[in-house]
Amino acid sequence: MLSEKMNQALNDQVKWEMYSSYLYLAMSAYFADLGMTGFAQWMRAQAQEELFHAMRFYDYISERGGRVILQAIDAPPHDWKNTIEVFEETLKHEEHVTARINNLANLAQDERDHATGIFLQWFISEQVEEEDSVRDVIGKLRMINGEGQGMLMLNAELGTRVFTPPVVA
Ligand code: FEO
Numbered sequence: 001m002l003s004e005k006m007n008q009a010l011n012d013q014v015k016w017e018m019y020s021s022y023l024y025l026a027m028s029a030y031f032a033d034l035g036m037t038g039f040a041q042w043m044r045a046q047a048q049e050e051l052f053h054a055m056r057f058y059d060y061i062s063e064r065g066g067r068v069i070l071q072a073i074d075a076p077p078h079d080w081k082n083t084i085e086v087f088e089e090t091l092k093h094e095e096h097v098t099a100r101i102n103n104l105a106n107l108a109q110d111e112r113d114h115a116t117g118i119f120l121q122w123f124i125s126e127q128v129e130e131e132d133s134v135r136d137v138i139g140k141l142r143m144i145n146g147e148g149q150g151m152l153m154l155n156a157e158l159g160t161r162v163f164t165p166p167v168v169a
Helices: 005-034 037-063 083-110 113-144 148-158
Strands: none
Touching: 005 037, 005 083, 037 083, 037 113, 037 148, 083 113, 113 148
């Protein structure tokens, strides 16, 4: 059984993951509007991944006999200066999510809630990957200065991304 405090913290995280999905969908719409279909596809896959994260927390709360209480999701921004700014915001957001996951892991440790600690391990590794893939895109954008032929190539590369739900034990 989850403690009330842990239940609340996990419910908060459902909201954060849903907000992440919303944020990346807004970024996808921004790119689609500019005709940057590859970037739009990358962000759309990212949004689907976040929805998957939200549902993992949702299911875990139920599995542990907790109560899922959904919260209002804030409206995300809808406009950015340029492509690099979108990805810098993405990285900032992911770093914030990483900090939240670490706080949850600390709480699990404080409460000697080992099951939740094990559950969170997957997210801890996932965040390393998420931050890395965003840094990778930022690196490429800086290399090509967000312009020209390089952008066309990056657009094509990012457009190949599809979200396949991972098999999780
Ligand atoms: Fe669900 Fe991108 O962290």
